[in-house]
Amino acid sequence: MRHEDRITGTARGGARSERRRCRSRACPQGDVARGKAAFLRVGCYTCHGYEGQGVPGKKIAPNPLAYPAFANFVRTSPGEMPTFTPKVLPDQDLADIYAYLRSKPASPNPAMIPLLQEVGR
Numbered sequence: 001m002r003h004e005d006r007i008t009g010t011a012r013g014g015a016r017s018e019r020r021r022c023r024s025r026a027c028p029q030g031d032v033a034r035g036k037a038a039f040l041r042v043g044c045y046t047c048h049g050y051e052g053q054g055v056p057g058k059k060i061a062p063n064p065l066a067y068p069a070f071a072n073f074v075r076t077s078p079g080e081m082p083t084f085t086p087k088v089l090p091d092q093d094l095a096d097i098y099a100y101l102r103s104k105p106a107s108p109n110p111a112m113i114p115l116l117q118e119v120g121r
């Protein structure tokens with residue numbers, strides 16, 4: 001096991017399979033830095049947190065939905081979330097936001113954090 005794998009445990013495997021999934025045609029090219037700027041500009045952060053972590057709204061990172069479902073939700077949200085039209089949020093900005101959310105590291109596996117293993121000893 002490589003050192004990195006030991007630190008993040010199985011969460012890393014999840015991130016790896018997500019990366020594989022995103023090489024498909026359904027997944028657009030996006031720019032992380034531009035995505036962060038768009039995430040702030042159109043106000044996603046007000047409901048999803050600066051990291052997409054979901055305080056006070058729903059968690060959307062790490063590991064966002066597959067891109068087709070993600071884009072569809074943002075364009076046509078049936079629920080509480082406002083919809084974002086291409087006029088407010090062009091397709092490339094949406095792809096950039098997706099790249100930004102996908103760039104968030106997966107949460108570490110708690111079983112791999114030594115300090116947490118000491119609780120109750």
Ligand code: HEC
Pocket residue numbers: 039042043044045046047048057058059060065070073074078079080081082084089097
């Ligand atoms: C006014 C608050 C608000 C804003 C602004 C907002 N969202 Fe949401 N979002 C929500 C809420 C609440 C939900 C959960 C609602 C539901 O499931 O119907 C949600 C759900 C989602 C989901 C679905 C997550 C899932 O796993 O089902 C995605 C993706 C998402 N938001 C992306 C975005 C993006 C990208 C932006 C910016 C373009 C954004 N949201 C802006 C409130 C917001």
